[in-house]
Amino acid sequence: MIKVLFVCLGNICRSPMAEAIFRDMVAKRKLEDKISVDSAGTGNWHVGEPPHSGTQKLLTDKKISFEGLKARQITETDLSAYGYVIGMDAENIGNLQQLAGNTPVEHVARLMDYVPGSEVQDVPDPYFTGNFDEVYAMVKEGCTHLLDEIVERENL
Numbered sequence: 001m002i003k004v005l006f007v008c009l010g011n012i013c014r015s016p017m018a019e020a021i022f023r024d025m026v027a028k029r030k031l032e033d034k035i036s037v038d039s040a041g042t043g044n045w046h047v048g049e050p051p052h053s054g055t056q057k058l059l060t061d062k063k064i065s066f067e068g069l070k071a072r073q074i075t076e077t078d079l080s081a082y083g084y085v086i087g088m089d090a091e092n093i094g095n096l097q098q099l100a101g102n103t104p105v106e107h108v109a110r111l112m113d114y115v116p117g118s119e120v121q122d123v124p125d126p127y128f129t130g131n132f133d134e135v136y137a138m139v140k141e142g143c144t145h146l147l148d149e150i151v152e153r154e155n156l
């Protein structure tokens with residue numbers, strides 16, 4: 001099984017949105033038996049909570065299920081259990097590198113790094129900006145490229 005973990009700060013806005021969108025894309029391409037998807041936060045403030053109301057509203061509007069999503073904090077074990085650990089911004093990547101210590105992190109990357117020629121590298125935090133539509137557009141684009149890359153690299 002190819003395991004993908006999306007990571008943001010609180011695990012209530014961006015990474016659950018990415019998880020829901022990617023899960024939907026994986027299902028539409030009939031790859032559920034090959035790719036599993038999860039998300040986690042580097043912080044622990046919202047552990048156990050469902051996605052933020054803004055993420056819920058957006059996913060509902062786009063008819064994408066967020067069933068079962070509940071915030072959790074990333075652990076050191078996650079870093080070795082997941083083949084693709086995808087952060088939303090530079091701060092997430094820094095926190096993941098710190099968590100990894102001396103363990104190599106070649107499988108840790110920023111979502112927008114998968115978008116060729118992207119002018120923005122960080123997915124802005126809608127918890128502070130309030131702009132969930134902007135995040136959706138970026139996450140959708142990033143997830144599309146990420147899935148293409150996984151399909152090619154893993155010969156799916």
Ligand code: 4NP
Nearest residue numbers: 008009010011012013014127
């Ligand atoms: P997220 O947004 O990292 O996209 O889930 C945030 C949610 C909560 C907080 C920060 C960012 N917070 O500070 O509680």
